[in-house]
Amino acid sequence: MSLGLSFDLLLGASLLWSGWRALSTPRLDRALVLFIVFGLLMTLTWARLAAPDIALAEAAIGAGLTGALLLDAYGVLQAKRLAAEARK
């Protein structure tokens, strides 16, 4: 087995793992972080697939913007929840 293929195997497994954990981990903040990790792994994958255009887009849009959107939403939801609890 060549070095490239074993790296790909490892990468594929990490993709599946991070994707799975992003859905299944009980804590939402961890899930979001895992999702961003997943996005970065995707970027690597695209690079491995000789698709630098997609890699760039994935880094900027897939992992970056989507991640930022999700984190921002999470932050607001968290803040609201805290505020609501504080009011109680």
Place this chain on the structure above:
Amino acid sequence: MTSGLLFACVGAGLFVMGGSGVLLLKHLLRRILAFNLMGSGAFLVLVGMAQRHGIADPVTQAMVLTGIVVAVAATALALALVRHLYRLSGKLELPEAADDD
């Protein structure tokens, strides 16, 4: 096995994982995550299979670029809905059954 085919298979797994997530998960943010996994899976299948003999295929790459943009658009819309729903009702999950009264 080439890396194209390998990642295509990974993509198949991601697609199915994401699809099941969209169907099964309750929390709306997680559903959005699941939808994104599903999309990434489909993209991987598209590019991976087209490049399973090792040569880059610009057509599928361009398609995936289009797909990524569409996915982020859908994600943003979904987030807007979720955030607004949360503001109105404080809920982050959809009620069990469609209420028909």
Place this chain on the structure above:
Amino acid sequence: MKRLVVIPAALFFVLVLILALVDLAPPAFDLRPLVAENLASSGVAHPVTAVLLNYRAYDTLLEIGVLLLALMAILAVSGSPRTTSNTSLSASDPLLAMLGRIAAPVMVVVAVYLLWAGTSRPGGAFQAGAVLAALAVLLHLTGLLAGWQQPGVRLRWGLAGGFLLFLSVGALLLLVEGELLRYPPAHAGVLILLIESGLTLSLGLILAGLFLFLSHDQGGPR
């Protein structure tokens, strides 16, 4: 209950799919030679950009439409303009603010480079637009840029302008050349660069807008 159906079905499906993928014969058609052959008359040197903005430019046009649509959807969903949640610029870390000030010009330069590079190597309007959007997000996070409320006239023109420019070029070519988005080979390069410049700006604004229109809303549950 639902799980018992979905999970076995999903596992079965993925297994079947992977088996089917693994022993798939090579495809009957191959577009790569076609892409390469026509690259000379496409106006760009980078095949992906050629596909995106020439061979399948119509897809791209509609896709920008989807993005613009998503932005409008966010505006429509977020409800009537409210007077309350006037986003306060958080008095942020001065160090962060400085970082933002330094990063801003650098990122603009990067965006312009990506746009220009797209004609011959990886890069292009999407990536450049994304960098601009990232800049806006960064400025927002460092407290230098407030979340956006309902857009004013200028912002609306900026958001839709790139799309409308793309659309007009397409329509003009339809009138002149008889086919939607059929560039005359001699002018293809210029026209594509024109479209991409417009798109970079609008995409940057739209992508930033997706974030900033959403994040203006900071109030608790009503």
Place this chain on the structure above:
Amino acid sequence: MMIDLAVWLILLPLIWASLAFMAGPGRGARLAIPALGLQLLLVLLLAGTVSESGAIGLAVGGWGAPLGIDLAADGLSVAMLLLTQVIALPLAIYARSYFQVKAPEGRYFWPLCGFLLAGLNGLYLSADLFNLYVTLELVGLAAVALVAADGGSRQLVAALRYLFATLLGSGSYLLAVALIYAAYGTVSMATLAPVITAEAPFVVWLAGGLMLVGLMIKTALFPFHFWLPPAHGGASAPVSALLSALVVKASFYLLLRLWLGPFAGLTASAGLLGWLPATLGALAIFWGSCQAIRAQRIKMLIAYSTVAQLGYLFLIFPLLTSEAALRAGIMQAFAHGLAKAAMFMAAGVLIKATGQDRVDSLAGAAQQLPLTMFAFGLAGVTLTGLPPSAGFLAKWLLIEAAIGQGAWSIAVVVLVGGLLAAGYVFRVLRQGFLLVPAIAADAPSFHPVPRTLEWMALLLAAASALLGLRGVELMELVALGGAA
């Protein structure tokens, strides 16, 4: 010059939608309505061209398949384009009066509506599987946005359900496109049609299955209908009309197109496959009708009726070996489109007038709003399949095709479905005809409603009835380009 007609049908709505967005919230009606008139004119010219000189093919960018994207206008697609523009124009005039100045839910109606219509027109014209994916998303996201626009939490929940359903559907479709590309290296329908045969690799069958399921979800075929009633029942009346009359037809059309076009090799070799959508369609008819008969809110009633009526569309799949079935399907699409738009518009008037959404609160409506009740009744006649109406012709064609192929079960389903439809239609009419003494304490009060609203509903309802007297041209158009 003639061939531009089709492309302008896509460009025009995009242009007026963008301009409407630039003009600002709530604006755009004055731009949209003349533009829609122009679109209607274009599609009529296009129909004339196609019926004279046959199907039209266009190579966007001058490349042609497989490298570029092909557009194609044949009888089937022109028929659907025609339906779209015919409904869109009266609907726009209706919407203009419905969303009064600065109504919050109408702020982005015009741009969203323009993108939706562009997506629909693009979908009907596209002959490229991936391009179809983009148009599907355009339609889906615009529809979700329209449902959610400035709605309460009920609408948001409905919109989210709709969004996830539609994303699941287009996701499956996208994976299918990827598989097709993997197997053949092209996404052009014309290129694919001759090479996909019964001996196709298994991946292609999987792709076909994914597309079937994905599009069934998007068309809200039972049991994937769960998202439709809250979404269509919860949106504002013009949006409900747009969604029920047009949007769900798009994915049905695509399914039909794929079934008859690129996948004809597969579907012909598996003769029993058509019974899957047909069985689900029959279940949809029964289940949807029963829910409509039980529904308390009038818009929910109409939305469940959509679930039922969509079922008829799927009954044609086992019969598609004869051309009569295709004609029945298109006639049903027209009948339901026109009538359902009219019905939602009439319901909008009733709701605006009474301020309530319950079937029970309609007593006396026939006295107060005779035009609207008449429009509702006429549309109901079409849905029930009573003559003279397009619905009746659809029923006639469908039963004749079914009997011709010995599929008695389908004929029976159609007849029983018609009776069930009568059940929910006359439930509303009965309530509307009830006389309420004007002095009674609980007598509903009726607010004045712009007459335009009433007349537009009546216009579409009348169209659905009158099509029942002259379907020759439409059927000849469909016959021109059924099986690609």
Place this chain on the structure above:
Amino acid sequence: MTLNEALPLAVLASSLLPGLVIFLLPDAWTGKRTALNLLGAFTKLVLIVILLVGVHGGADYDFHYAVLPGLDLVFKVDALGLLFMSLSAILWLLTTLYAIGYLEESPQRSRFFGFFSLCVTATMGIAMAGNLFTFFIFYELLTLSTFPLVVHRGTDKAMNGGTVYLVYTLTGGALLLIGIIWLHQLLGHSDFAHAGIMADLEATGAISGGQLKMIFLLLITGVGVKAAIVPLHGWLPQAMVAPAPVSALLHAVAVVKAGAFGIIRIVYEIYGIEFAQSLELLLPLAVVAAVTIIWGSLKAFFQDDLKKRLAFSTISQVSYIVLGVALFGPLGTIGGLVHLVHQGIMKITLFFCAGNYAETLGIHKVSEMNGVGRRMPLTTLAFTIAALGMMGAPFTAGAISKIWLIEGARAADMDWAIWVLWTSSLLNAAYFLPIVWRSVFFRAPLAWPAEHLSRYGWRETAWLLLLPPLVTAAATLVTGIFVTSAFSPLAWAQFIAQQEYGPLVP
């Protein structure tokens, strides 16, 4: 378009256009509405006279129009259709006059008269239909246009009656539709033609007799609902909640007649009487008709509500027509056809009178009718004449029908049918005579249940209510006495039978 093609359309338009305009008129415009109604009714009469003369002289009135490729809307005016059309046109005029008097000052008159005109349009379409497809369109249109009339009062009770009416007629319509499409699918068309269109089909051996019997069952069940054949009659007594002019229309002109007319068309011009006989379809039909005749009469006997009694009487009388059709041979045919007209004239008289009692004095029940003959002598006279006609008393229209039916039964060797007819006559007498007796000889109560209209000189009630029943009662006598004149219903029925059976007719 030639004149001969345009005439059938003009007949339709003469009630359709006024109807559509009337919908838009405000309720208060009584004068304009009445003028429109009468204009339409008279125009129609004139057109029908033209057609009568034309058809008698052998002219063809044919109009074809493609609705779908291979599916035509066909109008054709023939002797049989004209029989029905003349009846409907004359009675429409009278009923319109009656309704104008009846509905004075009540709400929603424009809607009422609008649907009333549509209803007559549908009847004309049924009469002129040249194929089953066209027939079905107008048959269902009739259902739709009568529903708002049945529920016109807008009460819960009216709604329930209307719902029952719809359930029956729509279900019947569905069965009829499947029969028609089946037939259309086999033949490629469904045109009416003398001596039928099926005989050739079976001769080729492509289609089994069993299939044709099945289609016959579907078709007859479908139209049988409107003809109120037992056991499909359940809607008719329920539909009595409608205002009196509507009941008159339903019973005498439009709905039940449309059903009976459909049976005639199907037996004679789809299957052909000879072929129907060879398939052994006529005897079961005759038996069903006989059962309906007896059962309707029996039920009528037990009703106290006047309109209900009349309703069951209708069920019985309409099946005379069906019986006549089912008696193989020209004499029975003539009896059935002539009864189509005679029953209409007599039954409409009875309903007009019942409406007069209710509207003038608030009388709805037989038991309330004591001595009403002295308060309303003219109405009671008309009622009596019509009732006698129903029994088949000499010098009335009813007698003529009965004689020909009995002769027909004898010629067809179905003596049991004669017994059925006699029994029915006796039962008719048993439920009509006590009413007459009661109203003439019993003492009047001190006060009527609800007296709305008072006496004006010789007029016991509003003249628009009084005139129509007097005219129709007179017609009952005239058609009974001047049977031999050239344009009597009998002469016309003989003309039709001649076309169907050729020179067999005596």
